[in-house]
Amino acid sequence: MGVAGADTLFSLIKQKQDLQSYRERHWNGTVQDYMEIVLGSPRVARNACQRLYDMILAYGFTEYTRHHERYVHYRLFDDPIDHGRDAVFGLDASLMRLVHNIKSAAFGYGTEKRILLLHGPVGSSKSTIARLLKKGLELYSNTAEGALYTYGWRSDLGASGPEAVQWCPMHEDPLHLIPLESQEAVYAELNRRMGPKDYRIVHTGSLCPFCRKTYQDLMTAYDGDWEKVIRHVVVKRLVLSEKDRIGIGTFQPKDEKNQDSTELTGDLNYRKIAEYGSDSDPRAFNFDGELNIANRGMIEFIEILKLDVAFLYDLLGASQEHKIKPKKFPQTDIDEVICGHSVAGHEPILFRSQEGIAWTTMERLHERFSPSCEGLEVLAHDLETSATRWTPVRSVIRHRFTGEMLTTDQKWGVVETTPNHSIYDRSGATFYPEELHEVLAARRIQSFAPVGALFIDVAGAIPGFVTCETRIAAGGGPMTRPSRPGWARLGLP
Structure with a gap:
């Protein structure tokens, strides 16, 4: 292919580049520049709740009526x-309640002091909804409507380059730099420029320990001259990113022996204690816990009901x-x-307790162990080691589900779940019943045949193939993937 082929690929890459958008997302300026931006918009x-609500509305919504009830579908x-x-x-009613709670938090009606708990059976889209909110925030922060800003400190005014600035570890709003005695007047002016039906712009807190020490040291050096202090401040555009741990965090319970609350709130940097001489110096602390880095955005707690009690104190505050x-x-x-965000009651499950190993159903397991799960273990797949091992159970929670259950019939077993419950296949990869996963399918290609041609159903003549037949699984439910018209598949158990 040579150089000409490489030029072709380079030209394809160049067509997708948007240098102007890149420069806007990586904007740097002064506090005065930021003040101009805030006054204009x-x-x-x-705050985080208001931004999340605006993000949902930015994708649009449609209203419709069903059974004389009004519903809103958020795109x-x-x-x-x-x-x-x-x-x-199929979850418009539940999603409406979720968005209504977010709207209430945006307007400061009280739900901003609550945890958004997505509660439902396995496979009821809890983690999917959280993932959509996170993806939406990431993309929204890249747009002009979702722009937000943070700041850093340049100790040497003559220095330049990325290492010359120490950025706020918690991505705080530059408005936190406004002196306490001036904050009321500044926020009153901002709210005066908002529409009568808009929510109010509120003060979201004071400086983090690192920025507070830097601010106080500079105030001392300049004898309280605030204008000279902010010359050391560099403001930049903040783009939220879960992968870069900027404004979006995810916390998942693990082995309680190897996990403590420092994963939420940060920990000491022992290497820097010798440099700064004290373990209470904020420069010797890593403000990189999930609650720290998720500031200005959102944090997702996976299996929040399984958290150890030690984490609940941090969550309460x-x-x-x-x-x-x-x-x-x-x-x-x-400011975040x-x-x-937790199987059908009659599903069989193997468990181990002080009485030994036995089979039961999920419903009976709940009846027996819901008061106390002490000594209860079930077989669980360890994603890190790709092995199945006995795992302690902390709680058994029962959920109600009124939708359609689907039976997945595989060669090595049958399980009945909600449509979007994750299931492991032979190779250990996950799939979902609603994806209509099949081992082998052959499709009738009709568009290539001439008009008036004779069609022969070759699949119907081959033993073992199923066309439009709906098979009944051992559990009594229909197959997750009966063949559609024009399709055929192997009739494997």
Whole structure:
């Protein structure tokens, strides 16, 4: 292919590049520049709940009536970002309640002090909804409507380059730099420029310990001259990213022996203690816990009901007071949305207790062990070691589900689940019953045949193939994938 072929690929890459958009997302400026931006568009200073609500509305919605009841369908949950890969179907009523709670939090009606708990059976799209909210926030922060900003400190005014600036570890809003005595007047002016039906721009907290020390040191050096202090401040555009751990965090319970609350609120950097001489110096602390890095955005707690009790104290302060308590430091303000999210009752399950190993159903397991799960273990797949092992159960929770259950009939077993419950295949990869997964399928290609041609159903003449027949699984439910008209598949058990 040579150089000409490489030029072709380079030209394809260049066509997708948008240098202007890149420069806008990587904008740097001064505090004065940021003040001009905020005065022109006060919505830049929104809190996390307000930004999340605006993001959902930015994707649009449609209203419809069913059985004389009004419903709102929010297009974000159609997953327009990934062309419907994570689309959620049939949950408009539940999603309406979710968005109403987010709207209430945006207007400061009280739900901003609550955890958004997505509660339902396995496979009821809880993690999918959380994933859509995170993806939506990421993309929204890349747009002009979703722009937000943070700041850093340049100790040497003559220095340049990426290492010359120490960025705020918690991505705080530059408005936090406004002196306390001036904050009321500044926020009153911003709200005066908002529409009468808009929510109010509110102060979201004070400086984090690192920025507070830097600010106080500079105020001392300049004898209290605030204008000279902010010359050391560099403001930049903040783009949220889960992969870069900027504004979006994810926390998952693990072995309680290897996990503590420092994963939420940060930990000491022992290497820097010798450099700064004290373990209470914020420069010797890593503010990289999930609650720290999720500031200005949202954090997802996977299996939040399985958290150890030690984490609940951090969650209580984070949700009720919007504060966290890093080790050796005072309570620190945070501004983020906290979202957390848990099989058919007659499904058989193998368990181990003090009485030995036995089979039972999920429903009976709940009846027996819901008061206390002490000594209860079940077989679980370890994703890290790709092995199945006995795993302690912390709680057994029962959920109600009124939708259609699907039976997945595989060669090595049958299981009945909700449509989007994840299931392991032979290779250990996961699939979902609603994806209509099949081992082998052959399709009738009709478009290539000439008009008036004679069609022969070759699949119907081959033993073992199933066309439009719906097979009944051992569990009594229909197959997840009966063949559609024009299709044929192997009739494997």
